[in-house]
Amino acid sequence: MKKESEASIQIYKRLLTYVKPHRGFFAISILGFLIYSATQPLFASLIKHIIDTLQTEVREGMYYLPLLFSGLIVVRGLGAYLGNYFLAKVSCNVVHALRCEIFDHYTRLPTAYFDANNSGYMIARISNNVGEVTKATTDAVRTFVREGLTAVGLLGYLFYSNWMLSMVFVAITPIIAVLVSYVSKRLRNISKKIQQSVGDITHITSELVGGHRIVRSYGGEDYERRRFMKSSLDNRRQSLKLSTTQAVHNPIIQLIIAVALSGLMYMALFFMEQSSTGEFLGYLTAAFLLPRPVRQLTEVNGDIQKGIAAAESLFDVLDEPTEQNDGIYQIDKCKGKLEFKNVSFKYPGATELALRNISFKADPGQTIALVGASGGGKSTLANLVSRFYTHKTGEILLDGVEINTYELANLRKHLALVNQQVTLFNDTIANNIAYGALANADRKDIIAAATDAYAMEFISKLELGFDTEIGENGVKLSGGQRQRLALARALLKDAPVLILDEATSALDTESERFIQAALQIVMRNRTTLVIAHRLSTIENADMILVIDHGQIVERGTHQELIKKNGAYARLHQMQHRNDRKQAVVN
Incomplete structure (x- = not known):
């Protein structure tokens, strides 16, 4: 528990670094809250003077007391305005900075991260978690400063008036501290679950919006409604737990303070016998003003714990390593010579290789076609060229230079996908x-x-x-x-290198014919990698690679592979039969 508490403190310290650039506005807001807080004990002191003045025969200065009261209200309002307005400016700036930093980091994360993470959670971090974080860094700070200074001012007045009686509040401090510590841990755990449920809700909604045609075509409305209801119920259940914890926590704190105040009132009747009525009422007024800031301080603990839980997820993203970009080689425009030398690759977390000892060469302007069954490794090969994934075994050379030595943006400048x-x-x-x-x-x-x-x-x-x-x-x-x-x-x-990953698969026959004619012109001066499902579209390729289970099982031109009567020929015959059947049906 101690380690968890220390981790929370470190997270909160890191959060506060986002406030530092706006410390000028923050300082003005602190000044405003300081003015606001100073008026509380002054009200108690003013009541003391009013009562004492009423009990004296010579009521000197009593006509100024209403003006002082009105003046305190004005000063209190001015302090509240300065504090709230300038802290709101800090809050908006922190929200903006955090959202932009998270989004900017998303643009630099590797493809593997997007493959491994739920899009709903990624969106929820920006739309929901950032808001929770800013409550912890600004709204919570406002309450801590405003109510904390108010509590300190009132306690100062109480100790100044009668320090022996005021020790009652010191006695109950350890009890409140233990209770707050327990509740903090529970609130933080529940908040994490709430944020996960918000991610689920966002993800399911995103899938429905993006895939509504499929949902309706396959009668998936009831399934999606049930899925959403389950996530929403989970969110409701966790939110109720949070509200219940806060609802029980706050009355218990208030009860402890009420018992302390009752004891204080009882003791005051004995220990303040020599005090004037004004001093007695002023002391009790300050004592009874104290529970409100204490309650506010304990309530804001919930926002802090939610913010810390949200911050953990944000910092997890920000601490994720960005795309590997150690290369420094740059060139204005490459010629487009592409070569694979004994390249093997395995996806993170996978047990089997996706590519095994791939070797081939494409001279500038040549077209290399990749064919084979789905899952054979064709798209993986294209992804390695673009460095969406980084190979560890073998070499991929562009104009004779290993692509990992290229500066990443410069490499991708030479590729069109x-x-x-x-x-x-x-x-x-x-x-x-x-x-x-x-x-x-x-x-x-x-x-x-x-x-x-x-x-x-x-x-x-x-x-x-x-x-x-x-x-x-x-x-x-x-x-x-x-x-x-x-x-x-x-x-x-x-770009000198063109990668077409099933690029003509969505075209109708007429459009495909036009596109093929255009591509024949375009590809003359470009090195082109074509991943093709329709074999008729790649018959003019300079070399066709048949890939199966991550390996090149055949290579050659269309005519050479047909004569070989191997894997490519079987694929060609199978597709030709399917095309004829389709023509008969039509």
């Missing part, structure tokens, strides 16, 4: 083609790329043309249209 799963953004057609580093491309170059990809066929029919918004992931477009935009993006990049 088109996946089977097209990724488009909720933006215009032009911005989807000229994406990222291509954002400043001339409109004429964008039009040329779209023309080469045969995308102008549908773009020209749209009312807004290139300025048409295509919806989330291009939902307003057909599969073939989306694929052609992805090809146009790759063409605009004009």
Whole structure:
């Protein structure tokens, strides 16, 4: 438990570092809360003076007492404004800084991290956990400073008035400390479970929104509703546990303080016999003002524990190592000579190799086709070229230089990638083609790329043309249209190495014919890796590699492999039969 407490303190200290850049605003807010807190004991002192003045025959200065009271209210309000406003500025800045840091880190994490982690949790960290963290760093600090200073001021007044009586509060401090420590641990554990349930809710919702067509097509509405209800019920159950713990905790603290106050009142009747009525009432007023800040201090403990639990998940992300980028080699534009030398690769956590002793060479401008059954290792090979995963065994050379020695951004500048799963953004057609580093491309170059990809066929029919918004992931477009935009993006990049991972699989026959014609022109000056399912699309490749269970089992041109009558020939015959059956059906 001690280690857990120390870990929590370290997490909280790390959280407070996000407040440091805004220490000027924070200092003003502290000053405001200091002014606010100082008014509490002054109210008790003012009551003492009012009572004492009423009991004297000569009531000198009594006309100023209402003005003093009004002045204290004004000063208290000014202090509250300074404290709350400037701490809100700090809070908004901390939220912004944390969200941006988490998102920026997401952009640098390796592909393996995204493969291994639930997207719902990743989204929830930014949308939910950051808010919980800022409550701990700013809202909790506000309560601690404002109510803490108020409690200190009231205790100071009590000890100043009668230190012997005030020792009652010292006596109950250890009891409160033990109770707060126990509740803190419970609140932190429950908060972790709540954040996990929020991640589940976000993930399920995200899947429904993204896959609603499949959900409806396969009658999955009831299943998704049950799945969501289960996660929501879990969230409700954990939230109720949190509320119950806080609801029980606070009355117990109040009961302890009430018992102490009752004893204090009883003792005051005996020990303050020589005091004036004003002193007696002033002392009791200060004593009875004390429970409120103490209650606030114990209640804010819940926000702190939730914030610490949320911060753990955020810091886990921030502590994740980014993509390995030890390479320093850079070149303006490579020629495109690509070579694999005895490359083997195993995914993290896997027991079997995904690739075994892969060796081949592609000279600049050549087209290498990768074919074979699904799961054979074709996409893995393409992922290694892009360094989405890092190989440890063998060498992958680009223009004779091992790709791991390239600076990562420079390496990817020479590669253009088109996946089977097209990724488009909720933006215009032009911005989807000229994406990222291509954002400043001339409109004429964008039009040329779209023309080469045969995308102008549908773009020209749209009312807004290139300025048409295509919806989330291009939902307003057909599969073939989306694929052609992805090809146009790759063409605009004009990289020496082109990787086509089932890039024509979503195209209809007519579109595919146009695209194949365009690709024949485009690939003349580029080294191209084609992962193909339709063997008819790669018959003109300079070399075809048949990959099975991570190994190259055959290599050669289309004619050579057909004559060999081996694995490629069997795949070709099987696909040819399927195509004929499909033609008969149609």
